[in-house]
Amino acid sequence: MSLRPALPPEPAQLEALAAQLRALVAGDVLVRPAAQEAAAAAAAAPASASAPPEAGQPQQKTDVAAERFASHTRLFNCAALPSCFLVVCPRHTADVVAVVNFCREHHLSPSIKSGGFSTAGWSTSGDVLVDMSGLSRISLTHPDEYVFGQLSSATSSAPALRSSKNDANSRRRKAEEAFDSPSPSASASKRRSSPDPCDVAESSARSNAGGHVSRSGSSAGSSSSGALASAVEQAENGTLSSASGSTGAGAGSTAGTSIHSRASGSPSEAKTDSLPAPAPALRPTLRHGANPAYVFEHERWQRHHNPPDSPSSCGNNGGSSARVQLPTSGGFTWREGQGMTSSPLPWDGSSLAGGSSGASCDAPGMPHSGASPALGHLSLAQEAAMGGQRRPKQTLAPGIYTKRALYASFGPGVGIRELDAYTSEAGKAFGAASDSKAKEKGWNNGDEGAPYFVPASAYPVGSTSMTTGGFGFLTRAYGLSFDNIVELELVTADGEVHVINESSTARGGVEADLWWAARGAAPCLGVVTRITAKAYPVSSVFSGNLILPFSPSTAPSLIQHWRDVLKGDVPRELYANLILTSGPDSRSHVVVIQLAWLGARNDGETFVQALSAWSGERVLLKDVQEKSFLDQQQTVAQVLRGGEGRRWSVRAGLIEALTDELIASTVHNFVALQTHARAVLILELAGGAVRDGSAPNANAGCLGNENREAHFAIAALQQWDNKTEDSRCAASADGWTNTRLGPYPSFLERESRQRVAATFGRENLERLLEVKRRVDPQGLFKHNFLGSATSDEPQPLPNTSVEHATPSQQAEAGRS
Ligand SMILES: Cc1cc2nc3c(=O)[nH]c(=O)nc-3n(C[C@H](O)[C@H](O)[C@H](O)COP(=O)(O)OP(=O)(O)OC[C@H]3O[C@@H](n4cnc5c(N)ncnc54)[C@H](O)[C@@H]3O)c2cc1C
Incomplete structure (x- = not known):
């Protein structure tokens, strides 16, 4: 185990750390620009003496690097400035395992960022920021088809990615080749060569970073989302065979025909990692093959979904009463309507909104705060507009339907806004299906076309709220978000991947403790890499x-x-x-x-x-x-x-x-x-x-x-x-x-x-601290509310020092 480097490390040390990390993960690794510049200048010194670079180029490069770093470390709240000096953008669970192991071995503190909305600024206060936005896959499944205990990635079967070769790029390429199955899909390799993995959806690449795998709730063999993707493809091609008898937990899955069931097959199947071929549909539709799979593959939808141009109004669905309208500039304006005074409000609301000049509800031009890129192009204004045009006829009366839940499974890179947009559309398509099997099973019980929603906080926040709160409009009807979680995938400080669900309680031991503690305090225990939660029909x-x-x-x-x-x-x-x-x-x-x-x-x-x-x-x-x-x-x-x-x-x-x-x-x-x-x-x-x-x-x-x-x-x-x-x-x-x-x-x-x-x-806090000591004895995950609760004194404010901030963040912080 190496000694902890002096922090922040010297530029050369930092580059060396980054190079090691690049060799371990498929996702991108960024170095804090100031150090990066110095290291680059030192390395370039002899060469530049003989052949000076073209004027303007180095500065441009520095600006781009600085902007990229800033975009990953930017928070919703600029009062909390980042102190991290490395950013890693995992593509899948195995990358997360690799980063956790790396941080533990190098005595570096990771801070995990999903949406970046916590105003305490924990998600950027560590040494190594782990930006989870690349894990943005979503699916919606009927509970009967959901197989518990599945891993998102095949983390157990492939050789470790540690290599002594010097060329980090070639090592990474080799790693990717090693864990990419020989897939005919061109899109898979295309996505992997994307310049910024944080801007693409979760890759299906598989790698092993030396983590161990612990699963609960399933007797299934090795399984992965790679197998899942493969099975989606098979389902689409009508080649999916029926279940291999996986035993579910929690809701008692006894899946008949299901892509998840298929995914629980042999390890070799789990390595089949081709991405599904594009479907012609404009939005998610049920796939009808020999064995229909009730899973909507998000990325395919995203690629092929062409929402109409956004109107300037947002959220208005044709009702007749007075309403707030979004003008082309400024904030709210108020329009006279039924039952209201004829005097306009004395202010236009833009002050509350901080004087934003944009009119779009989705604020497409807003800096990326770390919220998911998933559905990034699909503005809610567009979605609202689509609602009027495309919403299928629905027959479900308004009400609470606790027994009609579907399961939404998603990575932490999916923000609540994206989650809603997805489950809404996928739910409508689900309910509107006229598939005979669905009818036979009673799935399609009069809710044709009803959109589905996971009980969650209002926008805009990231997915951490799913495990720590999620207090919102559906809470009184269905509970907090974490009351609706049916399964979590969590990487703990020792690099183990835990898939925990209701059956974990019966298993006892650490799994039972984690299942109890993660629903309310997951960020204190490890890195959440997948969440499966109930979604309910909300017709209107x-x-x-x-x-x-x-x-x-x-x-x-x-x-x-x-x-x-x-x-x-x-x-x-x-x-x-x-x-x-x-x-x-x-x-x-x-x-x-x-x-x-x-x-x-x-x-x-x-x-x-x-x-x-x-x-x-x-x-x-x-x-x-x-x-x-x-x-x-x-x-x-x-x-x-x-x-x-x-x-x-x-x-x-x-x-x-x-x-x-x-x-x-x-x-x-x-x-x-x-x-x-x-x-x-x-x-x-x-x-x-x-x-x-x-x-x-x-x-x-x-x-x-x-x-x-x-x-x-x-x-x-x-x-x-x-x-x-x-x-x-x-x-x-x-x-x-x-x-x-x-x-x-x-x-x-x-x-x-x-x-x-x-x-x-x-009492619960004592138990929580006990679980924490057990799964994270060295306190690797300290940038969270438990990590800060070490004293009886009120805690200091978020780090507002500009000392470690990038130049653009310093500039941002300095404005007054
Ligand atoms: C304007 C605003 C409105 C809000 N409204 C609501 C609301 O309506 N209802 C509600 O319940 N809450 C609300 N919140 C609180 C919000 O839910 C929390 O701040 C939540 O933590 C934000 O999630 P995030 O993913 O954006 O967090 P981040 O800032 O990314 O992370 C928060 C914490 O979780 C950790 N973390 C992040 N990702 C992971 C991961 N994948 N695994 C493990 N740990 C992780 C971080 O290290 C950090 O400690 C609101 C907050 C703001 C700023």
């Missing part, structure tokens, strides 16, 4: 906003009214929040009451009427209508639009009761926060299906039972411009959000140990 949602002016004198009464309407046993169909949000000056702050009702419209109207009954202020806008769930999800992205790259803080907590005292302090805090930041305070109805996890024997994850029983969630979102305000802003909402119960784990930032304990409960 009756949802929208009531907007009223904010006044410190009337707001308490309005919040009390909101609380009283939501008293008692509120149906799970209802999501409701109340948001205090900044306008450009104190006269233009507003109160937004948002609701989303999953049941019949008439029942939802009852709540709208009850909430509208408060008469302390005139209603500025009332816009509640039936819409697609995608449109509803998009509403939050609209509010946050333009916030990327600004200085952010997100603090949250859970509460049992919304007392009059807390209401008074909410209003007081909101007014106080306005002096230095744009603040949004959110009160959300919690409970519902989240409570199911606290039932005895619920076999839920590690979230504290008391937190599951909480009645409301509260959150403070702030954004500001001036870095001199960092400490003040980051700390200013703490008093209000420092609740006895702590927040859902996805909202844990840099917290004291007490605060982390308040989220999990003391």
Whole structure:
């Protein structure tokens, strides 16, 4: 084992580390530019004396390298600057195993980045940033067809990728050749020669980086997503044979004909790694062959999907009432409509959105924050527009359908936005199938054309929220995201790959512990390389906003009214929040009451009427209508639009009761926060299906039972411009959000140990730390809320030092 290099290493050392890493992984490895420049200059010195490079070229090269590095280390929140000096972009699980082993052996600390939305900045605070955006494969499968215990990559059968040859490129090429099956598919090799693996979807290349494989929940033999891809191809060609009798776990898969079943065949099949041939369909369709496979291969869809041009409006689906429209520049504008005042709002909302000038809902020009490139070209505006044009007739009545779940399986490079876009379309195609087998099995039970969604947070966040929270519009109906996880693939600090699911509990030992702990705290235990979660049909949602002016004198009464309407046993169909949000000056702050009702419209109207009954202020806008769930999800992205790259803080907590005292302090805090930041305070109805996890024997994850029983969630979102305000802003909402119960784990930032304990409960935290010590005795994964919870003191702010930042990040940080 080598000694830990002095950090940050000297340029030459850094290049040597990068070269070693390049030899181990198929994905790209980037070096922090300053060191890269120095190393290059030193290496080029003798040559340049005799043959100087053409003017302009070295600078250009440096700029490109700097920009590439910056694009991988950029966070949604620019207050937290990166300290990492290497970036690795894994293409598949085996690459992740290689990086983990490398970091452990070299005493380097990895930080894992999926979406890059955590405002604590952990995903860039390590020595080696592992950018997971390349693992972006998605599929949607019927539970009967899903085979548990499958590995995403064949990590066990191939020889180790360690080589002593000097030429890193040739070593990498050899490695790729060694683990690429002799595939006839041209697209596979094309993808591998892509200049930036982080910009392509997960490769099917297989490699072995010396990790061991541990699986639970399946008696299947060696299996992989390579076999899966191969099987998709076979299914398409109609050559797929029937199941080889794999035994599923959890939902008790006894797969009949399934590409997953096929994938559980011999190791040699697992090495067959050709990518599926392009399908002619414009969007996912069921494949009908001798044995239809109910899996939608995302990349093929992406390649062939040609969405129509985006209109400038977003999220509007033809309803008649007043609504927010996105103009060609600026933020929201307000249009008069039914049931609203004729006066426009005194501000246009662009201030809240940070003054963004773009009108697109998808912000295609926005810097890539690390969120998945999957479906990157498919803007939600386009998707919303497609909804009207292409949505098949659906017959499913609005409601909660816990028994009709499909399984969405995806890599951590898939952000929530992409996940929704995919499961929506694939779900519609799934339900609309007229395949006789599906009917015979009762899969197609009247939900023709209904889009499907995994319960998740609103946009835009990355997939870490799937394992630590995922509190959103579907939570009260179906639970938090991690309540809906049926399987996880996780690489632990020793380089082992664990596939954990419900059957892990019965197996006991470390697998059982991991299955319990990962649902709530996965980032503290290892690297998540695949998530499989339930997706449910959401035919439509009756949802929208009531907007009223904010006044410190009337707001308490309005919040009390909101609380009283939501008293008692509120149906799970209802999501409701109340948001205090900044306008450009104190006269233009507003109160937004948002609701989303999953049941019949008439029942939802009852709540709208009850909430509208408060008469302390005139209603500025009332816009509640039936819409697609995608449109509803998009509403939050609209509010946050333009916030990327600004200085952010997100603090949250859970509460049992919304007392009059807390209401008074909410209003007081909101007014106080306005002096230095744009603040949004959110009160959300919690409970519902989240409570199911606290039932005895619920076999839920590690979230504290008391937190599951909480009645409301509260959150403070702030954004500001001036870095001199960092400490003040980051700390200013703490008093209000420092609740006895702590927040859902996805909202844990840099917290004291007490605060982390308040989220999990003391007993659960002790067990969590015990599991952590067992699977990560050296504390390799320390850039997470558990890693920072070592003291009873509040933790320092995110790293805002510019010392280690790249020049462009320094420039970004310096703006005020
Ligand atoms: C504007 C905004 C809105 C939000 N809204 C919601 C909401 O509606 N509901 C909700 O529940 N939460 C919400 N959150 C919180 C959000 O869910 C968390 O910040 C979440 O961690 C973001 O996921 P990410 O993948 O973008 O995180 P990242 O910043 O990439 O990572 C966060 C943490 O997870 C680790 N990590 C990342 N990828 C992996 C991986 N593959 N394996 C293991 N560890 C990994 C990182 O090292 C880091 O510790 C919001 C946050 C912001 C900034």
